[in-house]
Amino acid sequence: MNYYQWRLKIIKLKILIISITSCSGCISTLFSLDIFPQFLEKTEISYFPFITDEGKLGSYDIALIEGCITQDFQIQLIQEIRRAARKVYSLGSCAALGGIINLSKKKKGDPLSNYIEVDGIIPGCPPPSNLFGNCLMNLLENKMIKLSNKNQCYSCPLREGLDYEFKSNITKLIPNNREINSAQNLKCFLSQGVLCLGPVTREGCDNKCINRGIPCDGCLGSPTKSLFSNICNFLSLLNLSDEVKTYDGIFYRYSKPSIKR
Amino acid sequence: MTKLQKIVEPCKRVDGNGNIKILLKGEEINHVEFEIPEVRGFENILNNKKVYDIPRIVSRICGLCHASQTIVSNKAIEDIYGINPPSQSIILRRILLIGELIKSHIMHYFFQSFPDLLKIIKFQEISNPYELMQFDPQLTSNVFDLIKLGSEIDRVFGGRYVHLINCISGGVIYTPSQININLIRKLLQKGSNHAKYLIENFIKLFSNKNPPSSFDLPKINYLGLSNKGSYDRYKGNVIIKNNENQFNFSEKDYQKYFNKDIGVFGISFHQNNNIELITGPIAREKINGISASEKFANYFNKINENWKESILYQNFLELIEINDEIHQCLKLLDENSLNERFELPNLGEIQKLEGIGILEAPRGLLMHHYKIDHNESVIQAKLFIATEINIPLINFMTLKYARDLHKNEAIDKVKKKIMQMIRAFDPCISCASH
Numbered sequence: 001m002n003y004y005q006w007r008l009k010i011i012k013l014k015i016l017i018i019s020i021t022s023c024s025g026c027i028s029t030l031f032s033l034d035i036f037p038q039f040l041e042k043t044e045i046s047y048f049p050f051i052t053d054e055g056k057l058g059s060y061d062i063a064l065i066e067g068c069i070t071q072d073f074q075i076q077l078i079q080e081i082r083r084a085a086r087k088v089y090s091l092g093s094c095a096a097l098g099g100i101i102n103l104s105k106k107k108k109g110d111p112l113s114n115y116i117e118v119d120g121i122i123p124g125c126p127p128p129s130n131l132f133g134n135c136l137m138n139l140l141e142n143k144m145i146k147l148s149n150k151n152q153c154y155s156c157p158l159r160e161g162l163d164y165e166f167k168s169n170i171t172k173l174i175p176n177n178r179e180i181n182s183a184q185n186l187k188c189f190l191s192q193g194v195l196c197l198g199p200v201t202r203e204g205c206d207n208k209c210i211n212r213g214i215p216c217d218g219c220l221g222s223p224t225k226s227l228f229s230n231i232c233n234f235l236s237l238l239n240l241s242d243e244v245k246t247y248d249g250i251f252y253r254y255s256k257p258s259i260k261r
Numbered sequence: 262m263t264k265l266q267k268i269v270e271p272c273k274r275v276d277g278n279g280n281i282k283i284l285l286k287g288e289e290i291n292h293v294e295f296e297i298p299e300v301r302g303f304e305n306i307l308n309n310k311k312v313y314d315i316p317r318i319v320s321r322i323c324g325l326c327h328a329s330q331t332i333v334s335n336k337a338i339e340d341i342y343g344i345n346p347p348s349q350s351i352i353l354r355r356i357l358l359i360g361e362l363i364k365s366h367i368m369h370y371f372f373q374s375f376p377d378l379l380k381i382i383k384f385q386e387i388s389n390p391y392e393l394m395q396f397d398p399q400l401t402s403n404v405f406d407l408i409k410l411g412s413e414i415d416r417v418f419g420g421r422y423v424h425l426i427n428c429i430s431g432g433v434i435y436t437p438s439q440i441n442i443n444l445i446r447k448l449l450q451k452g453s454n455h456a457k458y459l460i461e462n463f464i465k466l467f468s469n470k471n472p473p474s475s476f477d478l479p480k481i482n483y484l485g486l487s488n489k490g491s492y493d494r495y496k497g498n499v500i501i502k503n504n505e506n507q508f509n510f511s512e513k514d515y516q517k518y519f520n521k522d523i524g525v526f527g528i529s530f531h532q533n534n535n536i537e538l539i540t541g542p543i544a545r546e547k548i549n550g551i552s553a554s555e556k557f558a559n560y561f562n563k564i565n566e567n568w569k570e571s572i573l574y575q576n577f578l579e580l581i582e583i584n585d586e587i588h589q590c591l592k593l594l595d596e597n598s599l600n601e602r603f604e605l606p607n608l609g610e611i612q613k614l615e616g617i618g619i620l621e622a623p624r625g626l627l628m629h630h631y632k633i634d635h636n637e638s639v640i641q642a643k644l645f646i647a648t649e650i651n652i653p654l655i656n657f658m659t660l661k662y663a664r665d666l667h668k669n670e671a672i673d674k675v676k677k678k679i680m681q682m683i684r685a686f687d688p689c690i691s692c693a694s695h
Contacts, residue, residue: 049278103318105305
């Protein structure tokens with residue numbers, strides 16, 4: 001039994017949960033999880049501005065940080081948290097990849113990993129409940145977070161019709177309402193001319209959007225390297241219509257190319 | 262000349278990051294402000310985006326009011342295309358809004374406001390969430406069940422807990438199975454008992470005490486929706502009401518009464534009678550009179566009259582709304598059309614170049630106004646958020662309270678106490694920093 005396991009047996013893990021620039025959606029999801037009451041019981045939430053009054057940072061076993069970096073004082077804050085916590089995890093796509101704010105022309109949201117070393121990410125906008133719950137269980141047992149290294153297509157219910165050469169013309173970002181609603185819609189989005197980022201997006205959400213007729217928009221990030229470069233490479237393989245090609249809502253939806261300051 | 266000293270302190274136990282800013286001139290408090298340190302700029306983000314992409318983006322404004330943000334945006338887009346969602350979709354949207362309200366209200370009441378109520382009314386100090394959960398284990402278990410109820414409603418009917426997948430412009434892509442309807446019905450029936458327990462617990466703990474008069478609301482205007490005089494958060498006319506006047510208008514005419522500058526924080530109301538506005542549960546109650554209904558008369562009669570003038574009354578109304586909406590949801594689940602399969606209308610051709618959507622989010626009136634070009638791209642988006650409407654009143658009341666407190670108390674204590682007042686308003690900073 002190592003020190004950490006011994007500590008786990010006799011003392012509750014001290015947890016810090018904080019949100020920086022974000023929508024609080026990850027924290028809202030945390031409250032909804034089946035295991036949330038047990039999570040509260042098994043740990044000691046010592047710093048969580050959403051529900052605690054604690055003013056000063058202490059020392060923590062695990063820090064979960066939600067949100068991206070948009071201001072300088074936040075860099076200082078997460079650096080302090082890094083010093084105060086044994087392990088730091090990025091919670092959600094904003095903290096892990098940069099997040100939705102990158103769609104803005106005036107602002108840039110940086111992932112935490114641009115400024116501090118993180119021990120793992122719990123991606124998703126919001127993190128899928130199963131994945132989030134499993135990650136929390138792993139953290140409580142002092143295990144690493146395991147994320148799939150396969151893409152959405154691997155578990156996609158529509159993969160039968162996948163056109164591996166991507167010959168179809170992609171003209172739409174979202175199918176028509178009639179097509180979404182039709183029960184016969186069992187063809188891969190890409191072969192129907194609808195842009196789906198599933199091929200460059202990590203699996204782990206049980207294909208929730210695709211199952212409901214909405215193509216994947218990449219919120220879980222890429223299984224390898226940066227989401228941004230993967231999207232660029234992927235789009236270069238496709239025959240895109242001018243409308244899709246010039247639309248500025250695809251590339252930066254969850255990340256911008258990272259430049260380390 | 263005395264220099265101004267600026268004190269900024271992050272406000273604890275609120276949704277998102279907000280600061281209290283106090284300006285001290287010598288020993289006197291010159292200015293108190295509930296400051297939102299950063300605006301994310303969603304109004305700029307929406308520029309040049311395709312109309313049908315908007316609901317997915319605006320959902321990310323707030324993880325607590327996500328259903329309201331998506332649905333209000335869908336309503337604005339349906340206004341542009343001149344389409345009406347099928348009746349089943351409207352029922353589903355109402356159900357999703359109910360799920361969101363239950364979760365949002367109960368989280369605010371228990372984790373953020375309840376410790377303050379105990380402190381203010383009963384002088385009982387609760388210093389961390391664990392003490393809070395041990396205070397009344399039955400209450401805690403009911404609270405977790407209600408959080409679960411709200412979350413499950415949104416997961417089952419909306420696709421996931423937060424940032425719903427099923428809500429699109431034109432309707433809701435989901436036909437609930439009888440099994441799912443029964444599952445939610447059971448949870449709601451249980452939830453109804455929990456809500457009753459919470460209301461009775463509130464009455465038992467607090468109703469015979471007077472809330473401090475410093476929390477009393479000044480003379481204010483109430484702003485909210487009303488569907489021909491009754492409580493309806495999905496559709497209705499906008500009402501601005503005070504003790505003397507009442508304005509009743511369609512959201513299409515909002516510019517006659519209020520407006521805002523894009524990318525700038527705050528909403529300006531033209532009817533400048535120097536009276537602040539409030540929106541949210543208190544305004545909904547004043548406008549639609551939930552207290553007058555027979556169902557709740559029993560509860561309202563047990564509450565000391567002095568409560569009804571106080572901002573702390575909002576906590577009680579949150580519980581009443583949870584109970585009321587649980588019953589509404591049970592009724593909606595009985596609608597015959599709920600598990601019939603409807604085709605959603607295609608968006609089709611643009612009918613006009615602007616659209617307005619309105620509804621009541623858990624924290625009050627929410628409105629989106631988009632202007633688009635012929636290529637279906639947004640050229641201007643204005644988002645009217647409830648907390649933005651409440652902030653001038655928050656600032657007005659906290660300044661007065663802080664000055665009164667500072668006569669006898671040190672500034673550190675003043676800060677803590679004005680945080681209690683801010684929390685009573687249930688500000689949603691994620692929404693306000695849109």
